[in-house]
Amino acid sequence: MGNMSLEFLDVRLIFVLSMFWVGGVFGKGVKPEGRSLHHRAKNSAVFDVMSFGARADGRTDDSNAFMAAWKEACQSTGRVHITIPKGTYIIGPLKFSGPCLNVSSLTLQVKGYLKATTDLRKYGFGGGWLEFAWMEGLTLTGGGTFDGQGARAWPHNKCPTDSNCKLLPTSLKFVAMNKTVIRGLTSVNSKFFHIALVECHNFKGSRLKISAPETSPNTDGIHIERSSSVYFSLSHIATGDDCISVGQGNSQITITSITCGPGHGISVGSLGKYPDERDVSGLVVKDCTMTGTTNGIRIKTWANSPGNSAATNMTFENIVMNNVTNPIIIDQLYCPFTSCTSKAPSRVKLSDIYFKNIRGTSLSEVAVALECSKGIPCQNITLKMFTWTCHLGRNKQLQVAAMSKLNSVAPKSHLHVSLRQSSQANPTELAWIDLFLNSIPSFKKRAETDAVDDAPARAEKFAQRYSEILEDLKKDPESHGGPPDCILLCRLREQVLRELGFKDIFKKVKDEENAKAISLFENVVDLSDAIEDEGKRLENLVRGIFAGNIFDLGSAQLAEVFSKDGMSFLASCQNLVPRPWVIDDLDAFKLKWSKKSWKKAVIFVDNSGADIILGILPFARELLRRGTQVVLAANDLPSINDITYPELIEIISKLKDNEGKLKGVDTTNLFIANSGNDLPVIDLSRVSQEIAYLASDADLVITEGMGRGIETNLYAQFKCDSLKIGMVKHPEVAQFLGGRLYDCVFKYNEVLLS
Incomplete structure (x- = not known):
């Protein structure tokens, strides 16, 4: 079956390559x-x-x-x-x-x-x-x-021209x-x-409407200073200055799903004006739209800064800019007044800054302007997946595509197209490679017991070949179809397994776990149906999804636990980490659930066994009871212990009663579809024609599991409501999110109607 873009949903996909990330x-x-x-x-x-x-x-x-x-x-x-x-x-x-x-x-x-x-x-x-x-x-x-x-x-505001x-x-x-x-x-x-x-900590702001005339001075929408663990989302900001400004001393700031304009865009700084300023680190700006703003993303530091400080580990990702004058600026010679007393270089060090999947229209010819300090040059500035149309006049347009990796940026640089200048993998790429290296022993062990001839020897060859590929990518990230991201590393692993004759090394354990889960299905559904309060029943179903999602043999830690002790679905339900989870939009989803029944939901499912049978199917059954059409999209080919399309059809047939019902619920509106995918992660820009057609009128899209919901689509945006749900089963992902191992992600994005 051929692949096509999920364009009906206007999916704007970001691969989480840098999962950083009084x-x-x-x-x-x-x-x-x-x-x-x-x-x-x-x-x-x-x-x-x-x-x-x-x-x-x-x-x-x-x-x-x-x-x-x-x-x-x-x-x-x-x-x-x-x-x-x-x-x-x-x-x-x-x-x-x-x-x-x-x-x-x-x-x-x-x-x-x-x-x-x-x-x-x-x-x-x-x-x-x-x-x-x-x-x-x-x-x-x-x-x-x-x-x-x-x-x-x-x-009475004299600040734009008077520093005192x-x-x-x-x-x-x-x-x-x-x-x-x-x-x-x-x-x-x-x-x-x-x-x-x-000096605020653990601060969350959402669904805010902020406005002031475009000509109003210093009316920044949100200013953050000396704070940590701050999260702003789902807000409209239109002002005379920065929509959001991030000052000195901040750490772990997340800004997501902000509509900005008019205004001056989203700024870091100005930094370095005063002595003893604290560093800025861990800023994430994602899934934002800027329209008619003076700037898009701007990082500004004062020239002649009186002390040393740093701004590091900042990511700007999946941002749309419509008719923005200066889309991306790094300005380390910032001086907003008529004259500055000194032209000494800024002493604010900028490093490890990532711009990814930023696109739109620029009103100036220079879409990206980097003006770094002559004293402390910028280091490790990455620009990737840029697409720009620059409007320069009635009959003049300039198409700009940028994909660059700058290890050390010169003091002044106006970029249109650049290429990777470092021949070695960057820290983020190395982290991904190491994660996959750590998974090799558990895959080798599973392959040794496969039904193919001479399985142990073939398993040894798999471990050797895949290790060599990963080591190659460390030395040369462009080898083997790189740069290395989660999808490429998964694909290379599956490719090596299939070349050695392994078709489904998890087949036996999947069949065993499917049989166990089928025997528990009616009991799990009865327990859910007995909960009269709608909100509590929904939360119970969600907890069931998390409990089922722990059955994931793609995680080296879980594979080890499973091989020794097995896993209990009911025990997992009781032992989830307490709320609030690391990303916890469940209350917002409950509110929407109480007010609306979606017309059609498309669910990209994950693992076999308890995950699909005791987690997703009871949730899907509840959607069916509410009148929602449900499309379950499963893998075309085997990958780890993920459920495949043929296996899901067989499971549904076993769970239906003689009237074709799923524990008393009509299944006329239940559809099983082939996603066209063969990996434990998914690129939503390449799905099967079947799922693209079925999703064309969907008003809810759910990506479930760590691979589909977190590692590759956590920041994906849709034209309809969306839900990303999964358990964090890799320490590296937990560290990026600021959570714990086996923490839960429940990220709900509601379409904001203009």
Whole structure:
């Protein structure tokens, strides 16, 4: 069966080659008359600002009511909610501060429209309109709006031309916060930054709408400084400055699924302006779209920086830029003012920076401009999979394709097309190669017991040949069809096995595990059906997918465990790592599940045995009960212990009853399809014609398993809703994700309708 692109879904695929990869309440005032709405509901204390005297009339200053509600809430115990009902509130500036010693979590439910006072005399230097500090476990949500009323303040902003300017207030400032969530909020017309994080840790922001006029000065959407483990996703940002700016001292920052424009794009820096700045590392920007922005991705460091610092291990991946003036810039001579006192080189070292799968249209002829420090040149800057159309006039276009690997970048470089300049594998490629080297003994052991003639000798040849290929790739990454990525290394392994006559070295163990799982199917389904609460039943099904996915003999560690002790599906369900998982969008998926039944779901399945039979099939059966058509896409040819298309057909036939039902559920809308794949990973740009046709009207795509859902498609984007689900079974992948071995990934991306 021929291969074709999954173009009906507009799949924009990224291969994960680089799987890296501030006690007490501030503010004083007399508590207004009125009593708090202070009651217990499911062990939660609830405080309504209206009960503390808020008017919500758009004229009265409601600041005292807000502070009184906060003070009483902070002195409460257990789980606490503060509610701000619909209405218009004039407030600020306010400082909501902790620690709230006996509060386990505090949710601020903002449904109203909050407006900042326009009297600049009330604001301190460098402060915020609303500042949250020294808290743990804050959730800020509710769908409300924060209006900074910046139009009257912008004329007083001298910062674009004066380095000693007075900073205007940031709308929402978070200082020394831990385990914070902000979700489903709108920020408009900030006086300065919309949102700023300083010394924050474990911070998640999603479904934010941020806007200010394109001409508004310094209205950065989100600014992050001296923070770690920060995750922003699924947000629209349109401002007069950077959509997101990443300052000094940050580590493990992830920015994903952001729509940016107008504005200045996404920036790192400016760095190196002050002495003793901390390093930046572990930044990931992925799956973003920029439209009509001045810049796309910009890394900027000050010339004549007073101290040494570094920015390293940063990845920018799968980014679409539409009519962007300067798509990619590294500027180590940054000086935004009319003149700078010195032209000494920047002392900020830039290294290990990866730009991958970046495409779109540039309004300038130079799509990539690298201007590195003359004192400390950039090192290990990788550009890969670039496609550009540069609009230079009515009848002039320039097609740009870039694929480059720069080990040391000269001080000034404008790139269109470059080639790999280093002959050896880079650290990421070496990590992949070592992972596959470590898997050879378990594959050799399995091959030795295969039914082919002289299996032990052939298994020895497999280990020798495949080891030689991997060592070749270390020395020359372009050999054997390189550069080496997960897909190539899988394909080379399967190629060597097949050349030596091994067709399916896991056939025996697959058959045994399929038989065991079939005998348990009805019991697993009965346990699920007995759960009346829809959300709890869904979570149980998801946990079943994770428990089944542990049956993966492509992992050297799991193969060893399996060969010694076997695996128990029910025990695995009970022993999953606790939530929150390393990527945990289950709550968002539950919400969507409660509101919508998808029309058609395409599921790219993974392993045989408990994975497909006790994990995926009960989940698919639940989708069928909800009226969703389900397409199960399985491998064309054997690979490790992955289920194949013929094997899946046989399993379904054994599980159906005499009426053709799957434990009482009609299977008319269940389809089994050949994915056209023969590897434990999958390139979604090359699937069978059959699956491409069946997926043409799908509104949910699921990639399951570590190979399909994590290692090759974690950042894949679709035109429909998508779910990537799998267990982390390689230490290297766990380290990249910042999780634990056998942690869980549940990444749900909902289509954002414009």
